[in-house]
Amino acid sequence: MIRAVALDVGETLTRDDRYWAAWADWLDVPRHTLSALVGAVVARGRDNADAIRLLRPDIDLAAEYAAREAAGSGERLDESDLYEDVRPALAALRDVGVRVVVAGNQTARAGELLRSLALPVDAVAVSGEWGVTKPDRDFFLKVVDLTAVSEPGEVVYVGDHPANDVFPAAGCGLLTAHIRRGPWGHLWADDPAVRTTATWSVNSLSELVDIVAASSR
Structure with missing residues (x-):
């Protein structure tokens, strides 16, 4: 589950x-x-x-x-940077009753900017704060801790990059969803190793909501 x-x-x-x-x-x-x-x-x-x-x-x-x-040309992040399905999908996931967290390879500044968006999630953490980056195993162990779930196999990690997301997360026992989004998501969407390793391959976060909801029935 x-x-x-x-x-x-x-x-x-x-x-x-x-x-x-x-x-x-x-x-x-x-x-x-x-x-x-x-x-x-x-x-x-x-x-x-x-x-x-x-x-x-x-x-x-x-x-x-x-x-x-x-020089005032540093990192910026606002609502226009989000994909259109992000807010509704995150809210729907929480409505299903699962814990939802954000965890990526970002700077501490990016972590601040993400929190300022007030996304409908339970927690936000980034590698710049943790001092460990993907694909390091310790990153994904911290992800499991962040979710407050006892078993890695009860957590789905969602990402577009096989080497940073799908393969290492699966290697740590997490379920994985490879999203066909952005250059890397499209580049490796049909790669046999990705298809074999990923628990699911999705085209949008809306598809992920359906998968999670079905697992909870």
Whole structure:
């Protein structure tokens, strides 16, 4: 029985358009150039930040991030960044009676911004606060703790990225839902390993509501 749902952030709840557009503007490169590079490096199994390093090989990302914040060009997140089904789906999940949490690889600042949106969830946590990032096993152990559910097999982790979401969560005993959303969700949606590993493959969070509701009957 499903007792809790934990959701990734980027390209699960929020679009990454603003994030990468802001980096492109800061680096003074065409937005399409950076966007294409992000897709290329991820398709090769590399970290998406490597796209920035291809443009600026000697860049100190932490220092550059701080410089952006100081210049007033740092992270931003508002209602327009959410996918349309997010609020209704999260509310519906809670109505079903499961605990709903958000947990992703984000900065502490992003965690603050997410909480400011007052999403209908029970808790929000990010890697920047935990000091551990996906796909580390400890991240998913913390996810289970956050849900306050005793058994990992009663938690569904929802995400778009196989290497960061589906595979490691499944390896820790969680149920998993791979969402066909954003570049990575579409890129790997029909990959045999993803299809085999993911408990469910969904096209929207609304589909997830139906799955969770059915498990509770």
